Amino acid sequence: MxxxxxxxxxxxxxxxxxxxxxxxxxxxxxxxxxRRWKMRAALPTVSAAIYxxxxxxxxxxxxxxxxxxxxxxxxxxxxxxxxxxxxxxxAAVAQSFFFTLYQSRPYDPLLDVECDEPGEAIQYGRFYSMxxxxxxNAAAPAEIDLCAQANLLIRRxxxxxxxxxxxxxxxxxxxxxxxxxxxxxxAWRIDNALARVIPSWVEAGYxxxxxxxxxxxxxxxxxxxxxxxxxxxxxxxxDAAGPREDQVLEQLAVAPTxxxxxGAPIPGTMHEPPFLTGRVAGxxxxxxxxxxxxxxxxxxxx
Ligand SMILES: [Zn+2]
Numbered sequence: 001m002x003x004x005x006x007x008x009x010x011x012x013x014x015x016x017x018x019x020x021x022x023x024x025x026x027x028x029x030x031x032x033x034x035r036r037w038k039m040r041a042a043l044p045t046v047s048a049a050i051y052x053x054x055x056x057x058x059x060x061x062x063x064x065x066x067x068x069x070x071x072x073x074x075x076x077x078x079x080x081x082x083x084x085x086x087x088x089x090x091a092a093v094a095q096s097f098f099f100t101l102y103q104s105r106p107y108d109p110l111l112d113v114e115c116d117e118p119g120e121a122i123q124y125g126r127f128y129s130m131x132x133x134x135x136x137n138a139a140a141p142a143e144i145d146l147c148a149q150a151n152l153l154i155r156r157x158x159x160x161x162x163x164x165x166x167x168x169x170x171x172x173x174x175x176x177x178x179x180x181x182x183x184x185x186x187a188w189r190i191d192n193a194l195a196r197v198i199p200s201w202v203e204a205g206y207x208x209x210x211x212x213x214x215x216x217x218x219x220x221x222x223x224x225x226x227x228x229x230x231x232x233x234x235x236x237x238x239d240a241a242g243p244r245e246d247q248v249l250e251q252l253a254v255a256p257t258x259x260x261x262x263g264a265p266i267p268g269t270m271h272e273p274p275f276l277t278g279r280v281a282g283x284x285x286x287x288x289x290x291x292x293x294x295x296x297x298x299x300x301x302x
Contacts, residue, residue: 002088002263006150006162006201006208007254008194009054011047011095012170012222013187014178014215015039015231021187024195025210025235035242039234039249045214045222047170048097050251054213055079055101057255057270065101067223074101077267079255080121083161086264091124091153093146094165099127124157126150130167135175140168143193151197154204160262162206166190170216178216178228198237207238207261207276211254240276249275 010018015038019026028034042053042060048068049060055078060066063076074081080102083090092098099107102121107129115125126149133139143166150164169186176182194210201208212232214222222229234249236242240261243249253272260266260274 002160003261004158004160004204004206005258005261006154006164006206007054007258008208008210009051009094009163009165010169010187010190010210010212011165011167012173012214012216013190013212013232014228015233016228017169017178017184017187017215018212018233018235021184022191022233023188024191024198025233028198028237029235034235034237035245036236037234037243037245037247037249039211039232039251039254041212041214041230041232042251043225043230045224045229047167047213048101050213051097051165052076052078052101053251054211054254057252057267057272059252068097071097071100073104077269078102078121079161079258082259082264082267083262084121084123088160088262088264089124089157090122090161091150091157091159092122092163092165093126093149093153094128094163095167096127096129098122098163098165099125122163124153124159126153130171133171138168138171138175140166140171143168143190144196147193147197151200154201154206160264161258173216174220177218177220179218180220183216202237207236207240209238209254209258210235236276238276241278242276 029036046067048071049065052063052065056063056076080090096107109129113127128141130139146166172186173183198208211234215229217228253275256266256270257274257276
């Protein structure tokens with residue numbers, strides 16, 4: 001039987017912002033309903049480059065989308081195309097860069113905000129442009145509206161893979177800086193909206209993964225290799241076995257991990273092994289963790 005995965009990308013939310021601001025996600029970790037690792041983003045830490053990395057398992061230097069200016073249709077096997085090859089349904093609520101990467105034509109802001117096209121790589125998509133965003137207007141949808149769109153796509157289409165991508169924290173980070181009240185508050189707003197949907201998605205049988213493409217420097221930038229740009233959190237609502245939580249995960253392993261959880265074959269271009277495997281009752285991943293005196297985890301389900 002195939003599994004189902006929801007990937008949430010909190011664009012620009014660095015590791016420390018997630019850990020300090022996302023009270024729902026951290027509360028789930030504290031209660032044993034989820035696990036959280038530090039993940040090292042690929043380089044360069046630019047959004048379009050990492051969107052493609054998260055879906056192809058390749059470094060930007062290898063897949064060729066090395067920056068937002070280099071945005072074009074993906075030329076490599078990716079999570080969406082692999083699901084489609086194996087007859088699995090796909091859906092996304094995401095900024096229009098994802099349309100450009102994975103659909104068969106350029107994004108048209110007057111037609112492509114809603115896409116219900118079974119022949120496309122993203123069969124059911126809700127796309128936003130953020131056209132004209134800047135300091136005066138972030139032009140980002142409300143977090144709960146994005147969650148609602150994803151929720152409806154899940155109910156209506158029962159996708160094997162759904163991507164939910166929110167760009168608001170990245171926008172505010174660029175405007176106000178990665179240590180600003182505005183940026184940190186937005187990280188919490190994402191968490192607050194996710195708190196209202198993740199329990200039902202887990203109940204519906206999904207593995208839910210929440211991470212970021214990259215972080216944000218205190219000066220409001222990313223693209224480089226400093227820790228604030230490169231370190232992100234990876235939360236997993238899943239009863240799969242995984243590595244110790246003090247292990248730093250590689251972002252190149254996200255795509256093969258998702259395909260493995262869905263039960264789709266992993267393309268030969270994805271070289272990193274999946275970091276979540278199998279399905280274990282009771283959710284205890286490592287005897288070393290238990291022997292260190294920590295209580296066994298509760299089941300991941302609500
Ligand atoms: Zn950015």
